[in-house]
Amino acid sequence: MKSRIFRAPEGSSTGGASEAATLSTAPAVGAHASAPLGPIKIAARDVSVFYGEKQALFDVSLEIPDKTVTALIGPSGCGKSTFLRTMNRMNDTIPGTRVTGRIEMDGEDINDRKIDPVLLRAQVGMVFQKPNPFPKSIYENVAYGPKIHGLASTKGEMDEIVQKSLKRAGLWDEVADRLHSPGTGLSGGQQQRLVIARAIAVEPEVILMDEPCSALDPIATAKIEELIDELRERYCIVIVTHSMAQAARVSQRTAFFHMGKLVETGDTEEIFTNPRERRTLDYITGRFG
Amino acid sequence: MIWIFLLLLIAFAVLAYVAGRALAVRRSRGAKSHSRPGQHGLYALSWVGAPALAMLIAASVFSTSIEQQMMRAGAPDSVAQLEPFRREAFFADARLVGAGQEARQIWPAPYAEDLPAEGRRAHRIAATLNWGGGVAALIAAVLGGLFVFTRIRPDLRARNKVEGWITGVLFACSAVAVLTTLGIIFSLVIDSLRFFSMVPITEFLFGTKWSPQIAIRADQVGSSGAFGAVPLFAGTFLIMAIAMAVAAPIGLFSAVYLSEYSGKKTRAMVKPALEVLAGVPTVVYGFFAALTVGPALRVFFNGIGDMLIGGPLNGLGIYLSLVQNQMALVAGAVMGIMLIPFVSSLSDDILNAVPQSLRDGSYAMGATKSETIKKVLLPAALPGVAGALLLAVSRAIGETMIVTMAAGLAAKLTLNPLETVTTVTVQIVTLLTGDQEFNSPKTLAAFGLGLTLFVVTLLLNIVAMRIVQAYREQYD
Structure with missing residues (x-):
């Protein structure tokens, strides 16, 4: 069964839907799970990460399909955030970090010397645990990326980008009349949607989310989850989450990490209803973590 | 006994x-x-x-x-x-x-x-x-x-009572500092009032002629004394402006380098070096200004002047060839060097207080380091940096030794950095050194100047502290 971890996702999409209905103890599984998965967007092969002498990630191989939400779950310190940060080379900004193995995006190794990490990060947006709007106006926050990368040549174009991004992030209606008030004055959930708008303003292909709801209340969380589901139509989304219920609600694919190793990956329904590994079962039923 | x-x-x-x-x-x-x-x-x-x-x-x-x-x-x-x-x-x-x-x-x-x-x-x-x-x-x-x-x-309950005594002792110690400050203010105000009863406060604050020498005996040839402090304020301002022009950019940029670019090893070497610079007594900077920087700049400007003499800029040439050792530029520049570690260590703290999440956010958008610094870090740190610069300004205004040694004594009302000017602090020193008659306005003028200086630096410090405080709260 080992080969199933790397199998092509196309044929696997309707895996365990019937089992989901029979297991009442399992968390509710996303209604969109049966939607067809896109082609492979990112493929990691034997990725290891070292912080100085300490190895944080051991030979992780994982394929991430496009137009899909992939959830990375696992207990604290299991390496899921580290893995997430290898995909836009954010680990480069931490001195003493070393990454081995290959990470291919659309077939190209992103750790190759030809790849400029700065440009890569424009293609791979990231949303962090705590909302981190810049101390600027809402408009300036969203316009930040387009300005840096020169995506708009006129004020009109910029206005359009800002409006489009805020609309996609589901924030436009709430802030349309105060675009020039500070972004830090919004509520936590609004701030998180603002940074999502900021990330999608540069037209990324992949959006990485590092526990995007852990600092939010349940209502704001529900909104973000709804938003993630809408964004799936355009982007490849990878989300790290501590909440198994959230992974079940928003993701179609799930990867379970433990002690820096990838234990198991598969369709979300299957992982939650019929995991192959004992450790996965223990984790999702709350026996540890 | x-x-x-x-x-x-x-x-x-x-x-x-x-x-x-x-x-x-x-x-x-x-x-x-x-x-x-x-x-x-x-x-x-x-x-x-x-x-x-x-x-x-x-x-x-x-x-x-x-x-x-x-x-x-x-x-x-x-x-x-x-x-x-x-x-x-x-x-x-x-x-x-x-x-x-x-x-x-x-x-x-x-x-x-x-x-x-x-x-x-x-x-x-x-x-x-x-x-x-x-x-x-x-x-x-x-x-x-x-x-x-x-x-x-x-x-x-001896245990609780001993606690009360300890509180009392600690309170007494802190009261000493506060009471001393109050005493200083009191004596400044009293003697200033005596001065202002002899010289009208409007003349002191708005008069443009400063010449504190007073004939002590009736038969002495001497001026009647003029106590218009505007030239002193102008000189202080000029030197402060030159010092800040040196210290603000260099201090700020070195802080940016230290907090954002330097590796651990560089930081471990540069930071202590800057702190050593901060520990150099100002009188040593004074030597440096008077004996090294002053003559060097004089030679430099005299050289340029000699080249210009006879040419179309003959007048400027003659002026430059007569520039002396003591000028506002020398005192200001050396004072700026003195302030660099002050500005850079405060700004470094402030930049470090900007949350890492803002940097991450900017990098994750595909911004480079300098873009992140220019567009996110510095705007976020601006209030704090402004506070740090105001603290530096208040130090520059109160600094005495360097200007005493390098700026000169002539109270000229000028904004030309090549002229010799004098500052409030220098005048206080000259008014109070040597034998003095305590009741003459000449001596008491020092208290008037001291009070003015005290009020200005106090206001600057209060404003700066407020700004820095508000900035810290923003990110705590």
């Missing part, structure tokens, strides 16, 4: 501790005591030591004026009729004679006879006061001891 009493007092206090402890042990025999014996001991020590110490301090503070009163009261008629400062001089000599030394001046007939008797009287008075103070202190110690030893019982 007072030292003997002090030693005696310490002995008493130790004794009180031991006795209090022993007493507590004996009285609590059988019963359960609220506090431990040592705490009873400390409580006893406080009650014996504190009143006695207070008494000794009071005695040494008031004894001088009491002694003067007593000397005056008992003086013979001839002495009592002297003018006040002659009388005080006589008493001072009497004290010397009483202590077995020579009188400082030779007194004429009626006074010379009185001198030995007055000396003996002065000696008696001094001895009485000394002994009186000491004995009063000992009595206070004994009374305190009587009070406390009757109270030592098992249910006495």
